[in-house]
Amino acid sequence: MTDGFHLDPPTTENLENAQRGWRTGTLRVSIPAETEYWRVLRAPSRADALSYAEVCYPSDANNRFSPVLSSGAPIPSAYAGASEPIALWEVVLRNIRHGGIKRVPRHETRDRYLVRVKTLRALELLDLRRPAISALVDPGNRPPDLSAAWPVAYETTRLWAQRLVERIPQADGFIYESHQVPGECIVLFQPTAPKVFATIGDAVPVDEGTGRKLLEAQARRANAVVDFGDLPDPPET
Amino acid sequence: MPPSAKSGPVFLNAIVVEDRVPQFRVGELTHVNLVSLLAKRVAALTWGARTTASSSWLWNAMVAKPELFDPLLNVPSHASRWMLFRKDFTGGGFQFETMVEDIDRLSPQPNGLLSLGTSHLDESSLLTLVPATEWKKSDADRIRGYLDIAFDDHVPLAIEVKRATPLKDAVAADRAALIAARREMLESVGWFSSQDLASAATSTTSNASQLAADLRKPGRVLGVRFGQSWCYPKFQFDGRKQIIPEMKQVLAALSPDDQGWDRLQWFLEPNETLKGRPPVDVWETDRARVVDAASKERWNGRD
Numbered sequence: 001m002t003d004g005f006h007l008d009p010p011t012t013e014n015l016e017n018a019q020r021g022w023r024t025g026t027l028r029v030s031i032p033a034e035t036e037y038w039r040v041l042r043a044p045s046r047a048d049a050l051s052y053a054e055v056c057y058p059s060d061a062n063n064r065f066s067p068v069l070s071s072g073a074p075i076p077s078a079y080a081g082a083s084e085p086i087a088l089w090e091v092v093l094r095n096i097r098h099g100g101i102k103r104v105p106r107h108e109t110r111d112r113y114l115v116r117v118k119t120l121r122a123l124e125l126l127d128l129r130r131p132a133i134s135a136l137v138d139p140g141n142r143p144p145d146l147s148a149a150w151p152v153a154y155e156t157t158r159l160w161a162q163r164l165v166e167r168i169p170q171a172d173g174f175i176y177e178s179h180q181v182p183g184e185c186i187v188l189f190q191p192t193a194p195k196v197f198a199t200i201g202d203a204v205p206v207d208e209g210t211g212r213k214l215l216e217a218q219a220r221r222a223n224a225v226v227d228f229g230d231l232p233d234p235p236e237t
Numbered sequence: 238m239p240p241s242a243k244s245g246p247v248f249l250n251a252i253v254v255e256d257r258v259p260q261f262r263v264g265e266l267t268h269v270n271l272v273s274l275l276a277k278r279v280a281a282l283t284w285g286a287r288t289t290a291s292s293s294w295l296w297n298a299m300v301a302k303p304e305l306f307d308p309l310l311n312v313p314s315h316a317s318r319w320m321l322f323r324k325d326f327t328g329g330g331f332q333f334e335t336m337v338e339d340i341d342r343l344s345p346q347p348n349g350l351l352s353l354g355t356s357h358l359d360e361s362s363l364l365t366l367v368p369a370t371e372w373k374k375s376d377a378d379r380i381r382g383y384l385d386i387a388f389d390d391h392v393p394l395a396i397e398v399k400r401a402t403p404l405k406d407a408v409a410a411d412r413a414a415l416i417a418a419r420r421e422m423l424e425s426v427g428w429f430s431s432q433d434l435a436s437a438a439t440s441t442t443s444n445a446s447q448l449a450a451d452l453r454k455p456g457r458v459l460g461v462r463f464g465q466s467w468c469y470p471k472f473q474f475d476g477r478k479q480i481i482p483e484m485k486q487v488l489a490a491l492s493p494d495d496q497g498w499d500r501l502q503w504f505l506e507p508n509e510t511l512k513g514r515p516p517v518d519v520w521e522t523d524r525a526r527v528v529d530a531a532s533k534e535r536w537n538g539r540d
Contacts, residue, residue, distance in 0.1 A: 041539075041540075042537075042538065042539060042540050043539065052539065057539060059539065059540055061535045061540045062509065062533065063540075095506065100505075100506065100507075101418060101421070101422060101502055101505060101506060102414065102418055103415065103418040103419070103422075103498070103502060105498070105499040105502055105503075106494070106498070106499050107494065107499050107536040107537075110536075111537075150507075151507075151509050152507050152508070152509050152512070152513035153513075154509055155509065216407075216411065220407065220411075223414075224414075225411045225414040225415045225418065226411075227415055227418075227498060227499075229495065229496060
């Protein structure tokens with residue numbers, strides 16, 4: 001099924017269109033302060049998860065739109081979803097529809113926490129949602145599937161992110177549609193002021209209690225099962 | 238009497254084409270609706286219980302990925318041959334069931350449609366017809382691929398049925414699904430037992446399990462724990478059942494994994510560093526690339 005997706009790198013024309021769209025407001029959206037989101041983070045403890053959730057982090061891990069580099073170093077970035085399911089789908093379950101194996105590996109849930117956050121200030125984001133994203137291409141052409149891209153196409157989505165950030169450095173980040181469940185996600189790039197969120201409530205581990213139940217329920221939506229490594233032994237073959 | 242999927246009405250979800258522009262149609266499977274639809278240029282016709290067929294998944298996929306459905310935009314009006322696919326939510330993708338000749342013959346009695354390809358359309362299945370006039374039967378796999386991709390891109394409303402499942406049953410179903418997933422992974426690559434490894438070893442030990450554990454625990458060989466036994470995927474051994482040395486580097490990068498299943502799954506799934514190819518497919522010809530791909534994984538630490 002991986003052969004079914006194709007994404008071209010950005011062209012100069014795409015980037016000029018993006019710059020124009022940002023300038024005219026077609027591709028720019030304002031998110032007010034105190035807008036709530038959910039984040040999923042890997043951390044050694046609840047306290048660390050709460051601390052990590054407040055800031056953008058210069059991770060060099062390969063994700064959909066990051067790392068974006070500046071002078072060879074990753075720009076601090078942060079992902080968040082508009083709901084708990086979106087945050088879980090975009091991080092823990094992001095491979096489940098594409099891998100063919102309907103099992104969520106243990107390493108996807110180990111030391112991961114779900115944290116509710118709110119933005120500390122208003123954010124100006126590049127709008128990559130439909131229909132705004134059509135402004136990246138000339139009329140009649142198909143816009144790039146940046147949010148629908150499968151993990152194997154992330155090399156190209158990262159290239160888009162790199163070029164877009166270089167062209168529009170004043171943008172706080174991108175807003176895009178979750179490809180997995182209805183709703184929106186944001187990715188923020190904050191080279192100078194990485195603290196962008198305040199946390200609300202406690203961090204919830206995704207492999208126990210309510211976090212686990214929520215994750216299991218989401219996985220069932222894709223006929224998948226989360227392997228927490230603690231189910232009883234299966235019968236002998 | 239209207240047709241039913243065991244306990245409820247059957248819903249249609251169709252794409253019709255007018256002047257090469259696709260349009261979405263949804264409604265109940267009735268004689269009137271069916272005749273009305275078949276009078277148009279139909280690109281795809283799906284039906285099932287409300288929880289499955291009322292979803293607009295097919296339409297969303299068509300809008301999002303028009304290149305996948307372009308061939309269906311050229312279908313003739315009044316197609317006389319159709320390919321019927323069936324998907325069961327309990328597992329698997331769309332399977333080609335049969336060719337349907339002369340659908341007009343069935344349209345006066347929608348119950349006739351229900352009997353196609355399945356004796357009991359229930360709340361866990363979905364049927365899709367696509368015109369086959371210009372397609373060969375061998376094209377069935379291609380269409381099935383289209384449907385699988387489209388459906389995978391959209392969360393089916395059939396989840397509503399699953400949500401109603403009592404938690405106890407859901408846990409039991411999860412356990413069964415996990416066992417099935419593990420079994421499928423293992424069978425896809427083949428495996429040796431501890432005894433197999435012992436018989437190939439030059440060691441004089443008589444304890445096969447201990448010998449295998451001595452290879453597994455320091456990370457020289459990948460073992461997966463299935464029940465009370467450890468199984469050793471075949472791809473990590475050469476023709477003389479000797480361990481391929483690069484395994485040690487891969488296993489060191491992919492840790493921790495007490496039971497081995499995450500590592501085995503990593504070998505089997507499309508990998509970004511390997512341009513979408515599963516590591517197991519590259520392993521035979523270019524192990525250095527597989528080692529490199531493993532080294533780029535982030536199973537630990539802040540991300």
